[in-house]
Each structure stands twice: as C-alpha cells, then as structure tokens.
Amino acid sequence: MSIFKIEGGHQLRGEITPQGAKNEALQVICAVLLTAEKVTISNIPDIQDVNKLIFILGELGVKVTRIDKNTYEFQADEIDLDYLKSAKFKKDGSSLRGSIMIVGPLLTRFGQGYIPRPGGDKIGRRRLDTHFEGFIKLGAKFRYNPEEYFYGVEAEELKGTYMLLDEASVTGTANILMAAVMAKGETTIYNAACEPYIQQLSKMLISMGADIQGIGSNKLIVNGVKYLGGCEHRILPDMIEIGSWIGMAVMTKSALTIKNVSWENLGLIPNVFRKLGIALEKHDDDIFIPSQKEYVIQNFMDDSILTISDAPWPGFTPDLLSIVLVVATQAKGSVLVHQKMFESRLFFVDKLIDMGAKIILCDPHRATVIGLNHDSELRGSVMSSPDIRAGIALVIAALSAQGTSTIHNIDQIDRGYERIDERLRALGAKIERINDSF
C-alpha cells in the first residue's frame, strides 16, 4: 500500500487537462459487449477502476488492443461465457461498481448475465434493485445466491415494455438501456437518469445502430434492433475531476487554467462553485480560475444560510459534495452541505476537524461549515482515505495546510484519478508517493 506525503502551502500554477470521465468510461466499455465488431474508444482514463474493467473484459474473451495511452480497440467476437461462472470472476467482478454494467449487454446478446455483488465506494447502502427490476420487466428470470452474493439473469428473448424506475439510478439506467437496445419492440424507461454519462452512452449506442429517443431527458424510448455494429467513441472530460481541480486551485490561492472542459456538459457545477464565491472565467472551452485571497459564500436571496445539496442530473452531482465541503472550510461565510443520496459520505469531516476546520456534523447527511477565510490555515495531519472523493478532498486540504500531511489508503484515490501526484507536481505541488511496506 502506498501513501501520499504532502507538504502544504505551495501554490499551483499553469494549465491542466482533465482526464476522460471515469463513470462514462465504465459504461461505454461495457457497451463493447453488444457487438462482435470492432469498437474504438478514445480518452479512456488510465485509472484503477477502468483498468480492472478492461481486465475483466479480457478474461471474458474480448480482444483488447491498446492503440495509445488513452485509446483502445475492443472486439467481443469470441466471448467465453464459462468465465462468468468461475471462482475467478466472482473475485474479479466484485472489485468495482462499474462491472455491474456488463450484465445488460450480456443478457441482451447472449441471453444470460451474472455478477457478484459489486464493490465501489463504501459510502452507504448501494442497492441493485433498479437494475434487476428493469431486466425482469424486459422478461428476464432473476436468480440470487445469497451465500455468494451472486446475481444472475437469464432470458431466451427480451421484450420491450414500459417501465417506471424506482429511482433514477445512473448505472441502473445504463444497464437497462443496454439490454433494451436489442430487445424486441419498444421500451420506455421513465425516471431514467440523464447524466452526461448516460447521454454519451446513448450517442454511442446510436452510432452502433440503436434507436433511442429522449436523450438528456428522464424518459428514454428505445426501439429494439436485431443487430449492433462497431463504432468510434470519444469520452468527455471528467466533470468530477474538473470540480476537484477547481478545489485544488482555490484552496491553494492559485491561478489555474483547466483546459477543454466541455462547458456545455458541466450543468450546475460552475454555478455551485460561484455560490461559494469562487471566480471562474470561461475562456473559450477552458475554465480560468484567478488567484483569490478570499472568497465569500453567498447567502440565499432572503439572507438565510446557503445550502448545497445533491440531486439526480440536472441537479448537482453527489460526487462533488466532499470537494465543496473542503473548499468551504477556507471561505468567508457559512454553508450547509446536505448529502441526500449516500449515508456515509460525510464522516471524513472528522479528519478536517482534526486539521482545524470548523465543521458541525449535524447528522450523517448534513454538515455545517463555518469558513476560516484563511485567517488560520489548516494543520498538516496523518489521515486515511475512506473513499475516492473524500480522498481527494483530503489531498486538497493537505495541499493548503501548514506543515506536512500523510494520507494512507490512496488506492481509493487511484481508483478514479489518473497519476494525480505526477500531475500535481508538474503544477508546483509538493506531493510524494511513498511505498509503505509496513
């Protein structure tokens, strides 16, 4: 296990290009299972979760060719369905959340799909009902082995239908959509998630020959086709990484340019950071953040304290609330951060409190932050990263703190951030990765 050692208080400078989006990558890589033809995907982030998924596809028999650092060609023309029943798959498949999305494509193309209970962040209960209720609606038989936490669906033929999802689940919508594109007849998926990840997946499926309407809305109408072909697809920049870079710049009082962010796909993200008082300038498709000695949190119009909360898209993504929270610790003013979706994602605030931040954890979902306005800086500390976004929030805190911090369990951060230490060093940060053999 490696650790990060970070000497805080150094400004960043220069330009950074965001990686491709992790959550889109996990969807579109699963979609290669829908065709026997070649699929080329570019801007794939070189991160642990994505590499694990590519490994699983390779074990399943998909031919994987790495064309350059971030571009791969996939061909799923000889799939080994026996691997799905092996002990190895039960181990490999459970190591990340995104692997769940192989089930929809396998079910629609081969009539069977299996998955061990998937991993991902330990940020609260993460059920899979939406996924499997959708497959059942399409005509699949559901099997569950509780001893092994092993899920399965089987069907001779999937038939289009109307469904109202019990929640707008991101991976659930992607999974059901991938099953529906080759089901017989019309499927309506209402209360569908519509994050840019899903919009991108839909566009890719259309370029493979699928018929999907309603992209970007919460009602997708799919007319099943018999066959899908190859395509080329480019992944959008990672909006969560973009938000993380905004946090790094502002907490270290640095001027930073984030290149080619795809502004039109950022939704409320720029607005939310602006409400925290952060100056964000749109320079063509870049974000420029000027160096700011202070940033003042806006109150609501009636002068009550600002609340920032998450909601399914086009609401504010829950994956940026930990970053909003850490940024607020050095703002002028107060804000209530309300994490509605996940019940264990705010517990990391203890670590920020140890560093000197003024935060009241009201309950597992809500934390009030009273900004220090840089009147006193956070103090370096020894911490462990509980999940990917808390992990990057701790990195941000450490970059701004006085003294040196050590962050353990950085595997969690490597799950979703490509060579974050190298890229930060190139901008002037003092961060080292140390192999911790103890």
Ligand SMILES: CC(=O)N[C@H]1[C@@H](OP(=O)(O)OP(=O)(O)OC[C@H]2O[C@@H](n3ccc(=O)[nH]c3=O)[C@H](O)[C@@H]2O)O[C@H](CO)[C@@H](O)[C@@H]1O
């Ligand atoms: C690999 C991947 O793509 N992961 C993302 C995906 O996870 P994932 O697809 O697993 O998350 P879901 O969208 O299924 O939901 C996450 C949690 O939010 C709750 N929920 C969901 C929808 C809703 O309308 N109300 C509600 O309360 C669910 O009960 C669940 O506990 O979406 C999450 C929510 O944006 C993100 O945090 C994850 O980064």
Ligand SMILES: C=C(OP(=O)(O)O)C(=O)O
């Ligand atoms: C929660 C996240 O990821 P996963 O769904 O893969 O655990 C995330 O990206 O913030």
